[in-house]
Amino acid sequence: MGFLLGSALAAVLVTLAAARLVVSRWPGLPFGSQVFRAAMGFPLLAALLFAIAVLVTLAQSAPANRPDLDPGMPIFALVFFLFYALVIGAVIGWPTAYFAIRSFRG
DSSP, X not given: OHHHHHHHHHHHHHHHHHHHHHHHHOTTSXXXXXXXXXXXXXXXXXXXXXXXXXXXXXXXXXXXXXXXXOTHHHHHHHHHHHHHHHHHIIIIIHHHHHHHHHHHHO
């Protein structure tokens, strides 16, 4: 349960920071464009962290006595975490971005 609450809180905080950045950096953009850019903050961060984790997993070599251990299963598990992060970004990120942009445009 803590993982669900933590990921929801992370999505809210990243989206709020992205909304603040979008409104301060591009104040002349239309409302919908600002909401889209703010809502993309958490999924882009999740994709970046996914890419870093995959590169680190691929860079590790298998132990000499266990050649059957390959990076396939960890990467497969990371794909599920990426999908979870994208769903959380859509379910929590879009409403948070909408209300954050409305309040920051004030």
